[in-house]
Amino acid sequence: RRLVKTSEMKPTWPTFLLHALVCVVGMSAATTRLVQIQVMTRHGARTTLPKTPKLIEGGSALTPLGERQHFNLGAWIRTRYEADGVDPLSIKTLDYSRTFLTSSEFDRTMVSANSLLLGLFPEASRSNSLTGGSYLPEGVARANVPLHVNENKHDITIRAYDKCPALVESLDAYYKTQEFAAYEATHLRSGLLYKLAEATKLAKFATKKDPAGRPYIPLEDVWNAFDEINVAKTECGAFNADYEAGKPLCQRMVDQSLLTLLTDSEWAELKAAAYWAELNKYGRGNAKSLLGNILLEIMRRMGAVQGQIPADLTPERLDSFVLYSAHYPTLLGALSAINFSAFNPDVLSKRFPEYAAALIFELYFNEHDMKYFVRLLYKDGDTDQSGTYLALGETCGKDDYCPFETFSAILGKMGYGDDAGWCKACQNTETEICQLERFRGTPYESYIAASALGGFGFAVLIVLLALVIRRHTFARNMLMGQARGPTKPQGQLVQGEGVQLGRSSHQDCESALAAGVQEVV
Numbered sequence: 001r002r003l004v005k006t007s008e009m010k011p012t013w014p015t016f017l018l019h020a021l022v023c024v025v026g027m028s029a030a031t032t033r034l035v036q037i038q039v040m041t042r043h044g045a046r047t048t049l050p051k052t053p054k055l056i057e058g059g060s061a062l063t064p065l066g067e068r069q070h071f072n073l074g075a076w077i078r079t080r081y082e083a084d085g086v087d088p089l090s091i092k093t094l095d096y097s098r099t100f101l102t103s104s105e106f107d108r109t110m111v112s113a114n115s116l117l118l119g120l121f122p123e124a125s126r127s128n129s130l131t132g133g134s135y136l137p138e139g140v141a142r143a144n145v146p147l148h149v150n151e152n153k154h155d156i157t158i159r160a161y162d163k164c165p166a167l168v169e170s171l172d173a174y175y176k177t178q179e180f181a182a183y184e185a186t187h188l189r190s191g192l193l194y195k196l197a198e199a200t201k202l203a204k205f206a207t208k209k210d211p212a213g214r215p216y217i218p219l220e221d222v223w224n225a226f227d228e229i230n231v232a233k234t235e236c237g238a239f240n241a242d243y244e245a246g247k248p249l250c251q252r253m254v255d256q257s258l259l260t261l262l263t264d265s266e267w268a269e270l271k272a273a274a275y276w277a278e279l280n281k282y283g284r285g286n287a288k289s290l291l292g293n294i295l296l297e298i299m300r301r302m303g304a305v306q307g308q309i310p311a312d313l314t315p316e317r318l319d320s321f322v323l324y325s326a327h328y329p330t331l332l333g334a335l336s337a338i339n340f341s342a343f344n345p346d347v348l349s350k351r352f353p354e355y356a357a358a359l360i361f362e363l364y365f366n367e368h369d370m371k372y373f374v375r376l377l378y379k380d381g382d383t384d385q386s387g388t389y390l391a392l393g394e395t396c397g398k399d400d401y402c403p404f405e406t407f408s409a410i411l412g413k414m415g416y417g418d419d420a421g422w423c424k425a426c427q428n429t430e431t432e433i434c435q436l437e438r439f440r441g442t443p444y445e446s447y448i449a450a451s452a453l454g455g456f457g458f459a460v461l462i463v464l465l466a467l468v469i470r471r472h473t474f475a476r477n478m479l480m481g482q483a484r485g486p487t488k489p490q491g492q493l494v495q496g497e498g499v500q501l502g503r504s505s506h507q508d509c510e511s512a513l514a515a516g517v518q519e520v521v
Contacts, residue, residue: 018501031484032373032401034088036363037081038298038322042331043112044069045355047253048231053175062111063235063249069356069382072114074119077360093128094121094145098299098318103143103325104159105152112356113325117145120321147325154432155423160293160330163427170286175220184219184277185277186237188232192269195262196225201255219277226274229267230519232258234355239380275351282332285338291333293422294324299411302363302369302372307408307417315475317363328353335359337414343391344398347378354381375400415511 081089090098101117104111111119123141127134134142156163166245174180187193193216197206205224236250236259263268280286286477301322303313313377324330331353337339339348360377375395379387379498389398393410411417416425423434 019036031368032364032366033315034081034362035323035365036302036320037077037089038301038324038363039077040294040298040324040326040331040334040359040361041073041112041116042326042328042353042355043106043108044230045234046108048228050224050227053171054152054168056086057162059106060108062115063106063253064106066112066355067115069304070115071119071236072382073118073356073358073379075123076119076379077116077358080387084155085353091321092125092131095130095320096146097130098320099145099322100148101323101325102148102150102158103323105149105153105328109158109325109327110147110149113147113323116323116325118145121145129209133165133515143239153430156419156428156431156433157294157297158290158324158326158330159427161287161327161333161424163428163431163501164290166425166427167287167290169427170288171281172284172488174280180280182221185274187222187269187273188216192266192273192385193219193222195266196222196270199257199261200229201258201486219273222270222273222277226254226270229258229261229270230461232256233267265277272350279332279348280349282313282336283330284336284341287333287336289416290422291329291335292337292411292414293419294330294334295328295337295411295414296418296422298322298361299408302374302404304404307412309404311370318363323362328357331357338392338410339413343393347388347390354383355383355433357381363404372404372405374404375401418460 012268013165043062045063047060047063049060050181076090081087082092089450103112118141123134125144126144129140131144134140136142150157152159161167172206184193194214198201202225203215205217205221207221208218209215226347230505231282232254236254236256241285254358282291299307299370301319303309305319332348340347358379360379362375363374364375365371366373374388374392376392378385378390391400392407396406396410416422419433420437420440423429423431423437429438430433
């Protein structure tokens with residue numbers, strides 16, 4: 001047989017397509033790399049947290065179990081993104097310049113963040129050429145990972161859900177719907193809401209009575225009853241592997257009668273009722289896209305400017321790790337904003353995120369075409385050891401690398417693209433950023449910005465006003481003196497020569513004052 005040279009072979013279509021596929025796959029694998037993760041977490045297990053239907057909360061603290069859950073989450077992140085010795089995010093060695101960590105202004109989230117960081121950045125990673133060596137005793141982790149916290153009353157990123165009057169208005173209307181009343185009636189007929197009201201520890205939540213005068217816990221307050229029992233079962237339940245270590249705390253903080261108050265079927269019914277109520281609070285029907293402001297922050301930290309990543313932006317200029325230590329309404333609100341349930345019907349459909357749950361936004365960079373891609377991973381608490389990739393939309397399935405342009409377009413459907421838009425959508429006029437946005441682009445912009453400096457700025461403004469008034473008074477006296485003729489010797493006052501300012505003089509003064517303030521500011 002004659003040997004045929006490779007150059008003489010005529011390629012068939014199957015061969016050609018196979019070779020093309022191999023080339024594309026090989027190129028993708030070789031050129032697409034992970035360059036950033038942004039992690040949005042729910043805090044760990046905590047003490048009880050009473051809430052009102054209008055989203056006003058009490059206080060709570062992270063428990064030792066919650067600390068352990070977030071330490072485990074940090075260690076899990078470190079292991080997952082450092083697999084096979086590859087460290088694409090440079091988390092093996094702490095780098096301040098590419099790490100940003102933020103938390104809401106609550107004990108439970110700040111301690112959760114610090115616990116996560118102990119697992120993510122152990123002592124060996126905190127002492128390096130960038131941070132220097134440790135002066136602490138051997139085995140003691142350095143506290144050298146900065147955590148940024150916004151004042152709660154002005155936090156419209158992590159805590160947007162309790163700064164949104166439009167959401168509260170929507171909830172007030174929802175509590176009066178037939179759907180809500182019918183669901184509550186179901187649990188009244190079962191006797192659950194009455195039984196909960198009879199418990200001494202839970203009686204304070206029984207704010208309504210039926211026509212016969214029997215008290216019950218209304219569905220909009222059922223969270224509080226659920227939370228009391230859930231905390232008891234979480235901290236003292238047999239499934240808590242660290243129960244013995246936390247037993248003294250359990251006995252001190254939990255009413256032991258709550259552990260046996262409900263049968264297994266009643267407890268399952270209460271969980272279902274609480275999940276249903278909370279998911280509807282922060283789901284697409286009520287929250288719509290109102291709580292997506294944190295997604296805009298995530299997109300900005302991906303390097304986006306007005307929804308687009310500049311063509312010359314290299315991954316090395318981005319943070320490689322970003323943490324938002326948050327709350328389950330933060331996670332649910334963000335997912336609602338992108339209509340998550342429409343494309344992931346089996347995830348979080350009948351429950352809200354577990355303690356230490358995490359949404360992880362992964363950013364990839366393809367060096368071949370200089371494009372960025374996004375994937376979204378969900379880890380549902382301490383027992384979930386693998387995580388689940390989520391679909392971001394019709395064209396971005398669970399297994400797809402979603403082009404950043406598509407991800408940006410999905411966020412573009414929220415109806416706002418900046419803080420000013422969020423303030424308007426939520427009807428917020430109270431937070432600092434929303435007050436500034438109201439005056440941006442108006443004649444008052446400079447004045448408001450100067451006032452925002454705080455006490456020092458106010459003092460400076462008063463001094464400047466005094467100088468302007470003094471200058472105007474001096475000029476006015478000079479003009480009036482010239483009109484009268486020769487001036488009197490300095491310090492000499494002639495009886496009856498009082499200065500009369502008419503309406504026009506007041507107007508002149510106001511005009512000069514306004515001009516002076518504008519000039520100085």
